[in-house]
Amino acid sequence: MLQFLVRRLALAVPTLILASMIIFALQQLLPGDVATALTGEERDPQVIAFIREKYHLDEPLPVRYAYWAGGVLRGDLGESIRLQKPVSELIVEKLPVTLELACLAMLVALAIGVPMGVLSAVKRGQAADTIANGIALWGLSVPNFWLGILLILLFSVELGWLPASGYVSPFESLSENLAAMVMPAFVLGNAIAAVMMRHTRAAMLGVLGSDYVRTARAKGVSPLRVTLRHALPNAAIPIITLGALEFGQLLSGAVLTEQVFSVPGFGKLMVDAVFNRDFATVQGVVICTAATYIALNLAADLLSAAVNPKLRRA
């Protein structure tokens, strides 16, 4: 197991380094002079000279990357030009909001996706299967920012049951926090629910066709018990590991969901930074996302290996 861990880490580290190079290289896409672009509206030659000096812009690209990567390793993601604050501080501030949203969304996705997937596998080819597949297709095709707008129209504008926007910290008022988060969490979870449903269905179909399930059935175990006690626990492993990989989609979706509901999280930070031409913040958010994704990928692999020893040799 230790050997497996080392081997996987040896793959993850270069991936992260390469990803950081790509993210750093994005700067080169800026039209015109980088220093001028970084200062945004400011045209004061002194400011431009300061920026040029601060970001070592006269050095060749690899040297600049080394400066930047060295900073990142020490937890220094640079300074937000617009907000005059370290990027790392901004991220630490906004991350909990997005994590809460992501966890709630995952809860929604599991609560809808797993039962639906189990049902459609058990009732394969029947009406329930068709309906579940139809719902999954809807979840995959509906743009989540539109779903958000529709929910606001219904529950905030028409019925007045839920606030359309406005985030309240759970430490201030848990009920107000949940009232503000229920629509964003549903919108974000909706698309993942469709993916989870498809994963669950495929995993359950595989397990339900295996010999031990047939044996259990032959012994006269009730169908419900076969499904829930014998089949589902074994189907759960791929569901959990594939679920971890959906986290990337969760973060992508959060950018738009937070925009629609004005949730002050990670995604809103990125979009605001994009419009303020605050490129250090954009890079900081993207590298944090990539690092999180790689870590989750690693965790998913380790989890699979811990459960299934055959994979450790792969």
Place this chain on the structure above:
Amino acid sequence: MSSGSEIARAETAGAEIGILEAVPSGPPAPAILQEPGTLAAFWRRLRARRSAVAGLVIVGLLVLMAALAPWVAPYDPTATDWGNVRGAPSLAHPFGGDEVGRDVLSRIIFGARASLGAGLVSVALAVSLGLPLGMLAGYAGGWIDGAISRLTDALLAIPFLILAIALAAFLGPSLVNAMIAIGLSATSIFIRLTRAQVRAVAAEEFVEAARAMGNPPWRIARVHILPNIVPAILVQATLTIAAAIIAEASLSFLGLGQQPPEPSWGAMLNTAKNFMDEAPWMAIWPGLSIFLAVLAFNLFGDGLRDALDPRQRT
């Protein structure tokens, strides 16, 4: 090299100068799309899937609508009309008017150009970059494979939409830049898929035989491998168009795609968000259009996959 392959090489050399033109230089590739019999069977299988046919019909209608927009649209999509500011749907304006009195129906019809155009162009870009790179990685192996695969891992570590937003942010907001950003973000999907497909096909006996007969690598790749990986690429491309349409709408929704006053479904939703109390129709139609286009490509892609590879049918 055995002496047998020397002979084979002499034979193919003959084929190249036209002597053995009619004689196949190896066992024919069992490509689905090469044999007329299987192509007809493929059409039969595709036609048998009502959902796939429905998807194809909707795609066809949308393409037609986009192509004929100037003749189909009742009004100029950018012409303002102060008598129709946030005008409710009426006979003259069936989908109502927007915040400056432009006809929503005409903007929906013209908006199809941005959405479908972005979907097709960005996926064409992703395939034209990803296919050669994936073939190179899968067929060359060694350090070339290692380098391309690590790069792909690094790109895949950054969630699709986050990478697209970051790219669009650095490139600057415009529809063309959004297409480039989406295309580059989707490239890694095609590199990875092509590589896996090439490795699977390259291990087949007919490729071994073609190699034994002394065919040069580029010829094996083009004649024996490429036709066999086309179906998988085609399916992935169709499903990626669906994702690209959502991505374009998302970027336009954030203000990073099509710029006003040119119409785009995503941008229309962005404006509609501010007028939800007074003019809900501004939010309904663009969202419904995105949903329909994405659903159509998803339905068609799913059907295509089932029809091309009956073994994968679930």
